[in-house]
Amino acid sequence: MVWGTFNREPFIDPKFEDSLHNVIVAKAKKLGAFVYAVGGVEDHVHLVASVPPAIALSAFIGQVKGNSSHFVNHALSISYKFAWQDEYGIVSFGGKQLDMVVKYVKSQREHHQKRTIIPFLESVSSENIHPRG
Numbered sequence: 001m002v003w004g005t006f007n008r009e010p011f012i013d014p015k016f017e018d019s020l021h022n023v024i025v026a027k028a029k030k031l032g033a034f035v036y037a038v039g040g041v042e043d044h045v046h047l048v049a050s051v052p053p054a055i056a057l058s059a060f061i062g063q064v065k066g067n068s069s070h071f072v073n074h075a076l077s078i079s080y081k082f083a084w085q086d087e088y089g090i091v092s093f094g095g096k097q098l099d100m101v102v103k104y105v106k107s108q109r110e111h112h113q114k115r116t117i118i119p120f121l122e123s124v125s126s127e128n129i130h131p132r133g
Contacts, residue, residue: 001047001061003088010042011072011082019076020068021045027067031060036098039108046105048098061088 005011012020021038028035028049036048051060065084072082093101 001049001057001088001090002044003061003065004044004085005042006083006085008043008085011080012040012042012045013078014042016072016076016078020072023068023071024064027064028060031055031063033060037102037105039105041108046108048101048105057090061090 017040021040024038024045024047025035028047028051032052032055033049036050038045038047040046047064051057065088069082069084072078091101
């Protein structure tokens with residue numbers, strides 16, 4: 001799964017990036033997901049997880065995004081309103097690709113700096129961007 005910050009603004013400060021990722025992982029696990037990896041850069045986040053079939057992916061992502069933006073806006077001292085864009089991308093893959101996807105997500109900063117991104121793993125719709133949660 002991948003989703004971006006509102007208007008793809010560089011809202012994710014490296015100073016709190018690890019805390020944000022920890023909040024994302026904690027919420028995902030609370031919802032019953034098995035989390036393999038989380039990563040990202042200043043304007044987006046990737047989450048590699050197995051989500052239980054009892055929860056719709058849209059509900060899962062909505063709750064994870066809402067909880068994480070609430071954390072940034074209420075638990076951290078930042079000078080701006082943090083928000084995610086509505087859109088998100090989901091890529092389904094098999095067990096054979098899991099190691100590759102996990103390594104890719106854990107190495108986001110490096111991939112973006114070296115411009116070695118994998119486009120289908122970065123895909124998020126950019127139409128009708130509005131803040132949510």
